Amino acid sequence: MKWNVDKYKHNADYVPILGQDLLNLLSPKPKEKILDIGCGNGELTKKISQFNCSVYAIDNSPQMVKAAKNNGINAQVLDAQKMNFNNKFNAVFSNAALHWMKNPNAVISNVYQALKTNGRFCAEFGAKNNIKTIVDAIYAQLQNLNLNGDNYNPWYFPDETEYRLKLEKNGFKVVEISVFERPTTLPTNLVGWLDTFATPFMQDIPTEKKSSFMQAIENTLASKLRNKNNNWVADYVRCRFLAKKV
Numbered sequence: 751m752k753w754n755v756d757k758y759k760h761n762a763d764y765v766p767i768l769g770q771d772l773l774n775l776l777s778p779k780p781k782e783k784i785l786d787i788g789c790g791n792g793e794l795t796k797k798i799s800q801f802n803c804s805v806y807a808i809d810n811s812p813q814m815v816k817a818a819k820n821n822g823i824n825a826q827v828l829d830a831q832k833m834n835f836n837n838k839f840n841a842v843f844s845n846a847a848l849h850w851m852k853n854p855n856a857v858i859s860n861v862y863q864a865l866k867t868n869g870r871f872c873a874e875f876g877a878k879n880n881i882k883t884i885v886d887a888i889y890a891q892l893q894n895l896n897l898n899g900d901n902y903n904p905w906y907f908p909d910e911t912e913y914r915l916k917l918e919k920n921g922f923k924v925v926e927i928s929v930f931e932r933p934t935t936l937p938t939n940l941v942g943w944l945d946t947f948a949t950p951f952m953q954d955i956p957t958e959k960k961s962s963f964m965q966a967i968e969n970t971l972a973s974k975l976r977n978k979n980n981n982w983v984a985d986y987v988r989c990r991f992l993a994k995k996v
């Protein structure tokens with residue numbers, strides 16, 4: 751997926767802000783070596799480094815890594831499903847990124863290998879039924895064009911049990927894991943959100959038809975996802991966990 755850094759900042763500035771809570775669970779200590787997976791523009795990575803630890807960041811998007819570097823972050827273009835760090839980090843952190851990686855076992859086993867013994871894996875990402883109202887509406891509009899959403903869906907949203915089992919099968923001890931609803935007020939309308947995050951669904955839609963495709967989705971969801979103040983509220987569901995390499 752090709753990210754547009756400016757669009758992301760405009761349409762998704764809440765992502766690092768809401769992720770700050772997760773830092774309490776990570777609880778970084780001075781001098782620790784921490785890996786941030788899917789660092790985006792590095793806003794949250796910067797917050798981790800303020801704990802006087804050494805943070806290394808990766809993201810699969812060259813555009814985002816460039817933005818993170820401009821933010822003073824030591825970052826590299828790398829897919830966590832393919833990374834090959836060995837016994838290097840005290841903790842691995844990830845906010846709102848793991849759901850973009852459709853091979854969770856590769857991610858978890860690579861994280862396990864990257865951690866030192868007793869190292870922590872702390873993350874939050876989309877869980878089962880995350881943004882279900884939006885996903886269903888995207889699928890319905892694709893269906894109108896005789897396209898099957900499953901062929902385009904870039905997201906992995908597991909339930910708690912499934913993810914716990916994957917962590918355990920890969921050798922982690924799960925310290926805590928929870929799934930919770932987090933209705934999220936968007937800074938823009940739904941078209942802005944779709945244009946930032948849902949472009950993989952539009953690969954086979956001609957450029958000149960993409961706007962009306964997104965507008966049709968927005969129209970069908972106005973009665974469901976707009977609140978009294980006319981703000982758009984997306985039905986986010988999060989999985990948050992802390993696991994330990996034992």
Ligand code: BEZ
Pocket residue numbers: 846849875876880881905947986
């Ligand atoms: C999420 O953070 O859950 C998310 C954001 C954009 C697209 C899909 C999921």
